[in-house]
Amino acid sequence: MTFTAPDTDQASPRSPRFPRSIFSVSRAEVDHVSFVVKQGLTDQDTMLDAGLAGYLFILGPAGSLDSPWDPHHPCLLHPTQDGYTPLYNGDGMVYRIQFDQGRAYLKTKLAQSASYIADEIVHNNPNYPNLNFANFGIARNSIYLGASTQLSVTLTPVRFDDNTPYRLLLSVDMGRPHEIDPVTLEIVQPIGLNREWQAVNPLFANFPFQLAMSCAHPSFDFERKELYTINLGRSISGFLPTLRQVLRHIPGLPHIAKPPAAVGSADPLQAPKQVWHQLWHWFSDGVESLIRTGSDQAQATQDTWQSIVQLIDAIDDDDYVELLRWRGAESGGEGDPLCFDRWKIVLEDGRPLQIKQTLHQMWATKHFIVLIDTAFKISLEELLPFEQSEMIGEVEELFRDLADNSQLADTPVYIIRRDDLEAPWQSNPQPRTVTARQLTIPREIAHYVVEYEDKDGIVLHTVHSCATDAAETIRHFDRSAFGDPNTPLLAGMLCDGMDINWIGSYVINPNGEGEAALKPCLIKQDYCWGDPVYAYRNMTLEPSAQVDDMYWVFFGGWEELLSDYVSDLYSDYKYRTVGVEAARQANRDGQAATLCHVHIDRHLNGDQGLELKLSTPDAYTFPPGHFANSPQFIPRQDGDGGPTDGYITCLVFSAPGEADHGKEIWIFDAAHLSQGPKYRLCSDQLNCGFTIHTTWLPEIASPPPNHYSVRDDFEPLVSTLVERYQQSWLSGHHHIATQLRALFDQIYQRFQA
Numbered sequence: 001m002t003f004t005a006p007d008t009d010q011a012s013p014r015s016p017r018f019p020r021s022i023f024s025v026s027r028a029e030v031d032h033v034s035f036v037v038k039q040g041l042t043d044q045d046t047m048l049d050a051g052l053a054g055y056l057f058i059l060g061p062a063g064s065l066d067s068p069w070d071p072h073h074p075c076l077l078h079p080t081q082d083g084y085t086p087l088y089n090g091d092g093m094v095y096r097i098q099f100d101q102g103r104a105y106l107k108t109k110l111a112q113s114a115s116y117i118a119d120e121i122v123h124n125n126p127n128y129p130n131l132n133f134a135n136f137g138i139a140r141n142s143i144y145l146g147a148s149t150q151l152s153v154t155l156t157p158v159r160f161d162d163n164t165p166y167r168l169l170l171s172v173d174m175g176r177p178h179e180i181d182p183v184t185l186e187i188v189q190p191i192g193l194n195r196e197w198q199a200v201n202p203l204f205a206n207f208p209f210q211l212a213m214s215c216a217h218p219s220f221d222f223e224r225k226e227l228y229t230i231n232l233g234r235s236i237s238g239f240l241p242t243l244r245q246v247l248r249h250i251p252g253l254p255h256i257a258k259p260p261a262a263v264g265s266a267d268p269l270q271a272p273k274q275v276w277h278q279l280w281h282w283f284s285d286g287v288e289s290l291i292r293t294g295s296d297q298a299q300a301t302q303d304t305w306q307s308i309v310q311l312i313d314a315i316d317d318d319d320y321v322e323l324l325r326w327r328g329a330e331s332g333g334e335g336d337p338l339c340f341d342r343w344k345i346v347l348e349d350g351r352p353l354q355i356k357q358t359l360h361q362m363w364a365t366k367h368f369i370v371l372i373d374t375a376f377k378i379s380l381e382e383l384l385p386f387e388q389s390e391m392i393g394e395v396e397e398l399f400r401d402l403a404d405n406s407q408l409a410d411t412p413v414y415i416i417r418r419d420d421l422e423a424p425w426q427s428n429p430q431p432r433t434v435t436a437r438q439l440t441i442p443r444e445i446a447h448y449v450v451e452y453e454d455k456d457g458i459v460l461h462t463v464h465s466c467a468t469d470a471a472e473t474i475r476h477f478d479r480s481a482f483g484d485p486n487t488p489l490l491a492g493m494l495c496d497g498m499d500i501n502w503i504g505s506y507v508i509n510p511n512g513e514g515e516a517a518l519k520p521c522l523i524k525q526d527y528c529w530g531d532p533v534y535a536y537r538n539m540t541l542e543p544s545a546q547v548d549d550m551y552w553v554f555f556g557g558w559e560e561l562l563s564d565y566v567s568d569l570y571s572d573y574k575y576r577t578v579g580v581e582a583a584r585q586a587n588r589d590g591q592a593a594t595l596c597h598v599h600i601d602r603h604l605n606g607d608q609g610l611e612l613k614l615s616t617p618d619a620y621t622f623p624p625g626h627f628a629n630s631p632q633f634i635p636r637q638d639g640d641g642g643p644t645d646g647y648i649t650c651l652v653f654s655a656p657g658e659a660d661h662g663k664e665i666w667i668f669d670a671a672h673l674s675q676g677p678k679y680r681l682c683s684d685q686l687n688c689g690f691t692i693h694t695t696w697l698p699e700i701a702s703p704p705p706n707h708y709s710v711r712d713d714f715e716p717l718v719s720t721l722v723e724r725y726q727q728s729w730l731s732g733h734h735h736i737a738t739q740l741r742a743l744f745d746q747i748y749q750r751f752q753a
């Protein structure tokens with residue numbers, strides 16, 4: 001049974017309808033499509049300012065190879081139609097808008113990582129019946145191939161030499177970053193070879209496409225020409241907060257599967273480990289003796305035992321965070337240009353840093369690396385393939401209740417001194433350690449900006465996502481928070497927030513203790529509802545010594561996007577500003593999507609040091625029924641270079657009309673948001689779905705040649721797996737070995753071509 005989002009005719013919410021156009025997406029690749037430019041909110045054709053130049057990039061998921069067709073739009077896909085696939089899931093589609101002499105042109109391209117190529121080959125070829133990929137919540141996995149790297153989240157420009165053009169990376173939380181050619185939009189290479197990325201968990205390790213967790217927003221230091229990112233390890237119990245509580249009450253389980261690394265340690269927990277270590281060796285010796293007899297039973301015993309050990313190991317494996325630094329081929333260093341420097345991060349008491357949610361975003365300042373446990377939790381139930389029937393849907397609902405919890409109300413912040421990172425550039429497979437200092441910022445943070453200059457303290461700007469959980473998407477079994485059967489919920493979309501958000505800026509004293517380490521400035525406005533996304537001048541293009549003006553889009557509140565599950569999940573929110581019933585009512589009444597301008601004043605106040613003051617001098621409220629996202633600042637060509645001298649672009653979704661299909665790019669004067677859009681870019685070939693992040697480049701050029709070889713990258717993994725399946729006592733595995741070998745030979749040929 002499939003679930004279909006309600007038709008617009010059947011929906012009868014009290015507040016403005018959420019635009020259905022966001023649920024449709026095209027995977028067609030187009031080039032040099034000319035936009036029709038409309039004047040303001042009128043239907044009058046016009047030309048763009050000459051000050052609009054360069055290239056706007058927007059990235060977002062565009063469904064999967066097996067996504068269903070949209071019943072209302074036969075040329076488009078409706079990836080969330082099944083009722084459980086979230087809008088986040090999909091292969092990345094890059095949208096590039098070129099501004100040239102008053103006109104704008106669209107080019108689109110699917111981000112075709114090696115796993116995407118594998119997905120396409122097995123989808124179209126009946127010779128690989130066991131290797132197909134399928135959507136598993138927010139991920140796309142194959143039982144024998146692993147996790148597809150869906151490059152759909154962020155764009156990060158890098159430049160290792162100021163005299164060369166920008167290069168461009170696509171990055172995600174789950175997978176390696178990849179470089180694309182900004183001209184052709186083709187994938188150029190992954191950043192870091194497979195051997196340098198560890199799978200998030202042993203359960204996800206034995207695949208050609210390992211599930212590696214990283215940072216969706218890596219940080220590039222344009223002064224020192226260094227890219228920083230993260231490789232994250234999580235135990236299964238770390239994905240399952242409830243399970244972790246249970247495991248803590250089972251004596252010995254956390255240690256049963258792992259032979260001790262440090263024999264002779266004073267740690268009292270080492271004693272059972274040492275016993276286990278000895279038992280393991282006795283058992284292994286016995287199994288190896290059996291294997292030497294060539295017995296099928298012995299092989300089966302070993303396979304089964306290894307699976308058990310792997311499972312137990314995976315459930316409570318050590319969580320870890322590794323800081324990775326890439327200095328590109330131009331760094332002049334010796335060795336492989338795709339290799340990283342790496343450090344395992346520990347806390348001041350020596351314990352490994354553990355992340356409870358994600359490291360969605362990180363920043364390098366002049367002297368520090370700043371990491372935040374971001375308010376975008378990924379729980380195991382979001383990676384599992386349920387809901388193939390109504391009965392299993394009930395099981396999934398139960399599993400969500402057990403496995404899911406609310407996001408952290410207090411945000412852990414981790415600060416590393418860059419002086420502590422040893423300088424020599426070398427490939428180091430055994431990471432050194434570096435110590436992070438932990439602070440806590442009250443309230444949740446999903447996205448934030450940290451200024452590069454830090455002489456007066458680390459300056460951080462954000463909008464707190466208060467009881468606003470971007471990881472909670474609506475499922476087919478969810479019920480409206482309002483108990484009204486005539487108010488449908490729109491499966492796949494992010495849920496409403498359950499409190500109003502606060503705009504916040506902080507001066508952090510990296511040497512301070514407790515609350516004294518933080519100097520906050522918080523404001524809010526009536527429009528601060530829904531998930532926030534930011535833009536500011538030069539974001540991601542050069543080090544922003546300080547940020548004086550930012551722009552935030554708020555998603556607003558929508559009657560059709562609040563489930564009783566999320567309403568209940570945040571009913572006892574720690575930092576509540578608006579009462580629970582008032583928050584529910586606010587969403588029921590509808591809160592308009594809003595684009596606002598935040599100005600940051602600062603002054604040095606004697607012994608008090610740097611102090612910040614926030615104001616919101618300008619804002620634009622989108623018309624009812626309009627949803628806005630993906631804000632981007634574009635500097636005005638030949639302008640004065642000021643922080644508001646430019647344009648803000650947004651993707652805007654609305655109900656399709658007779659003359660449009662409900663998807664446009666709106667362009668604002670960044671200094672005059674409240675005047676409304678200056679222009680709207682319209683094209684029936686702008687068929688994007690849910691996008692978030694963007695970037696802008698003043699010019700584009702293809703990157704220099706590289707020496708990346710997909711065969712060298714994957715073959716060590718593939719040949720090991722093929723051999724393992726060939727030697728398996730399960731006859732079905734011999735077919736898997738044959739298919740794997742043939743598939744990767746085909747992939748290598750494809751990349752060579």
Ligand SMILES: [Fe+2]
Nearest residue numbers: 216360447693
């Ligand atoms: Fe993000």
